[in-house]
Amino acid sequence: EAGVAQSPRYKIIEKRQSVAFWCNPISGHATLYWYQQILGQGPKLLIQFQNNGVVDDSQLPKDRFSAERLKGVDSTLKIQPAKLEDSAVYLCASSLAVPSGIPDTQYFGPGTRLTVL
Amino acid sequence: GIQVEQSPPDLILQEGANSTLRCNFSDSVNNLQWFHQNPWGQLINLFYIPSGTKQNGRLSATTVATERYSLLYISSSQTTDSGVYFCAVSDSARQLTFGSGTQLTVLP
Numbered sequence: 001e002a003g004v005a006q007s008p009r010y011k012i013i014e015k016r017q018s019v020a021f022w023c024n025p026i027s028g029h030a031t032l033y034w035y036q037q038i039l040g041q042g043p044k045l046l047i048q049f050q051n052n053g054v055v056d057d058s059q060l061p062k063d064r065f066s067a068e069r070l071k072g073v074d075s076t077l078k079i080q081p082a083k084l085e086d087s088a089v090y091l092c093a094s095s096l097a098v099p100s101g102i103p104d105t106q107y108f109g110p111g112t113r114l115t116v117l
Numbered sequence: 118g119i120q121v122e123q124s125p126p127d128l129i130l131q132e133g134a135n136s137t138l139r140c141n142f143s144d145s146v147n148n149l150q151w152f153h154q155n156p157w158g159q160l161i162n163l164f165y166i167p168s169g170t171k172q173n174g175r176l177s178a179t180t181v182a183t184e185r186y187s188l189l190y191i192s193s194s195q196t197t198d199s200g201v202y203f204c205a206v207s208d209s210a211r212q213l214t215f216g217s218g219t220q221l222t223v224l225p
Contacts, residue, residue, distance in 0.1 A: 040217070107162070108159065111158050
């Protein structure tokens with residue numbers, strides 16, 4: 001079974017530029033997550049999708065970040081314009097979305113390391 | 118939201134030694150997971166353990182939900198155990214809050 005795929009693996013941009021990250025979840029996984037992991041910290045949830053609908057985007061800086069999952073499969077996270085503090089690893093994860101009360105393991109992709117100069 | 122604290126922040130061991138990592142959380146949870154992030158950044162789920170005890174090879178975990186803490190035990194550590202260990206909790210469906218992790222280095 002293929003894992004969660006992400007691209008690119010690395011990206012270096014200058015501040016005020018735009019950047020986009022792509023994620024393809026495990027086949028059949030209805031739930032997709034985007035996390036931001038700043039160096040030395042744990043991942044922080046940015047946005048969660050259930051199929052193509054947003055479940056939680058309360059921690060997404062909506063003035064500069066946007067995400068979509070148009071067909072309920074792969075997803076794109078965009079930053080426009082980027083700031084220095086956006087330098088981080090952006091992790092995508094997916095899960096089956098089983099009924100409530102049953103363990104729903106999240107499987108993580110390898111991440112995209114973003115450096116904003 | 119829920120606060121998650123992990124200790125120690127850093128741990129250096131000689132190969133073969135045992136260790137205990139701790140996770141404290143500030144409120145009742147219905148989901149607690151332990152993850153290992155290897156030196157290449159890949160996050161791997163180790164345990165789903167909102168309560169009770171589980172074992173998987175040299176790793177085991179115990180969560181005492183009433184006292185709001187969880188422990189991860191690593192026995193006979195190997196160099197491949199190096200990396201960052203994260204505890205993540207949730208008080209609702211799916212949304213996990215991660216701690217800041219324990220950086221483990223196992224020396225040969």
